[in-house]
Amino acid sequence: MYRSSCSCQEVQIKVSGCCEQALDLETLSCNDDQSLTLTTHRRNISIDCAAHALGEIQLHPNQTQVFCNLCSTQLFTQNAGGEVELTVKYYGHDVLSEHHGQFNLP
Numbered sequence: 001m002y003r004s005s006c007s008c009q010e011v012q013i014k015v016s017g018c019c020e021q022a023l024d025l026e027t028l029s030c031n032d033d034q035s036l037t038l039t040t041h042r043r044n045i046s047i048d049c050a051a052h053a054l055g056e057i058q059l060h061p062n063q064t065q066v067f068c069n070l071c072s073t074q075l076f077t078q079n080a081g082g083e084v085e086l087t088v089k090y091y092g093h094d095v096l097s098e099h100h101g102q103f104n105l106p
């Protein structure tokens with residue numbers, strides 16, 4: 001499971017779909033902070049936030065930057081075909097492991 005959020009935590013993004021199978025596991029292990037860049041389709045991400053918190057700006061005719069209106073964090077870019085590129089954190093396959101403190105970094 002992958003998640004992303006902005007600095008103020010108002011915008012929460014979850015990535016679903018088939019990206020996990022497509023991902024190179026070596027990429028995961030090379031990132032100590034568990035963050036990585038994913039390319040997926042807009043339909044595979046769900047955004048949880050108040051409608052006014054989400055801002056969009058047109059970078060190019062076929063590319064849109066989506067950001068948080070409250071803290072200005074850049075969330076992801078989207079092209080005209082609906083492909084998005086975003087930086088996410090990997091939370092593993094077992095969501096429950098988050099609640100076991102011994103695995104958390106200080």
Ligand SMILES: [Zn+2]
Nearest residue numbers: 006008068071
């Ligand atoms: Zn924010």
